[in-house]
Amino acid sequence: MKILVTGGAGFIGSAVIRHIIHNTGDSVVNVDKLTYAGNLESLASVSDDSRYTFEKVDICDRKALDEVLERHQPDSVMHLAAESHVDRSIDGPAAFMETNIIGTYTLLEAARQYWNTLDANGRQVFRFHHVSTDEVYGDLEGPEDLFTESSPYAPSSPYSASKASSDHLVRAWLRTYDFPTLISNCSNNYGPYHFPEKLIPLMILNALEGKPLPVYGEGTQVRDWLYxxxxxxxxxxxxxxxxxxxxxxxxxxxxxxxxxxxxALCDLLDELVPEKPEGINRYRELVVHVQDRPGHDLRYAIDASKIQRDLGWTPEETFETGIRKTVQWYLENSEWCQRVQDGSYRRERLGTGESI
Known part of the structure; x- marks a missing residue:
């Protein structure tokens, strides 16, 4: 099978591509605009594989999408391309509306036109998988409540509102055009190759440099962490x-x-990096509480029983095993981190010949 993955140079997209190339016989076409969060160095382990192809394309560019679909003839599309940082969406929501809403619409139409050109078997096989977030559901009130697939939508931020909109578009294309779509909504991800503006890598890298570890409010916001x-x-x-x-x-x-x-990150770093920055006895001393961000959801939690029941999937990592692997990865890949922090990953796009 050949799968077209949008946003494949991002954190989750690159993990998907690495999984497919390393663990299946399928081929991948990576379609990515290469915004600040797109890093082809995260795909270094698969970049020379004959089953992997990269196309620098903006999902808002209909002509370019049509050309890529016609040339590569994928059997499925996995749509992960999105602006995804809540704080950035509060400061500048326009990019989120453009990429997450208009981009999804443009991709849906390009994929639908391509699907209509396939023979009966190709149309039967084809899938459009839209990857979304649990943030579309808003937040939970009770400590025992869980998001299910039928939870009502109540997005709180420009980011989650734009993702909710894209979910609705995907369902409308299924209902109106019989276009074969699927949707998944995930909880907070963490692990290797995570862009350093996100909570876990930011805390690891700040701690190693002896910088403050900023925590919104009292830090009582609850998230369901997925490796x-x-x-x-x-x-x-x-x-x-x-x-x-x-x-x-x-x-x-x-x-x-x-x-x-x-x-937990501080305690692991105490164990794994005992030589601390000057003046620090424990990494927890670096924690500082800062003003909470507007509209901050208090609690997310996922009921994942359906995917376990229907598809036999369960997570392999506990938080304890996954967070240890994550910290160790950042300690062992300081060069990757440095290139992201100083911007050199953007100046020398690996494998594209592009200079930024």
């Missing part, structure tokens, strides 16, 4: 075995308060 390689396995399960028209929630069964996550 990114577990997520990649789930996404591949959905696109290859999922039922058209279905939605699958993907969670890690690891609910933690943000402050618990930060403390």
């Amino acid at each position: 990114v390689e577990d997520h990649a396995r789930a996404l591949y399960k959905i696109v290859t075995e999922g039922k058209v028209g279905e939605t699958y929630n993907i969670g890690g069964h690891n609910e933690k308060q943000n402050i618990e996550v930060v403390h």
Whole structure:
């Protein structure tokens, strides 16, 4: 099978591509605009594989999408390209509306036109898998409540509102055009190759440099943490075995308060990096509480029983095993981190010949 993955140079997209190339016989076409969060160095382990192809294309560019689809003739599309950082969406929502809403619409129409050109067998096989977030559901009130596939949408940020909109578009294309779509909504991901503006890598790298570890409010916001390689396995399960028209929630069964996550990182670093920056006895001393961001959801938690029941997927990593692997990866890949932090990963796009 040949799978076209949008946003394949991003954190989750690159994990999906690495999983497919390393663990299946399928081919991948990576379509990515290469915004600040797109890093082809995250795909160095597969970049020379004959089953992997990269296309620098903006999903808002209909002509370019048509050309890529016609030339590569994929059997499925996995749509991960998105602007995804909540703080950035608060400061500048326009890019989120453009990429997450207009981009999804443009991709849906290009894929639908391509699907209409396929023979009966090709149309039967084809799938359009839209990858979304649990943030479209808003937040939960009770400590025992869980998001299910039928939870009502109540997005709180420009980011989650744009993702909710894209989900609705995908369902409309299924209902109106019988276009074979699937949707998945996942909880917070973490793991290797995560862009350093996100909570876990930011805390690791700041701690190593003796910088403050900023925590919003009291840090009591609860998230369900999902190791990114577990997520990649789930996404591949959905696109290859999922039922058209279905939605699958993907969670890690690891609910933690943000402050618990930060403390766990500090304690691991105390163990793994005993030589601390000057003046620091324990990394927890670097934690500082800052003003909470507007509209900050208090609690997310996923009921992932459907994907377990229907597709046989469960996460392999506990939070304890996954967070240890994550910290060790960042300690062992300081060069990757440095190139992201100083911007050199953008100046020398690996394998594209592009200079930025």
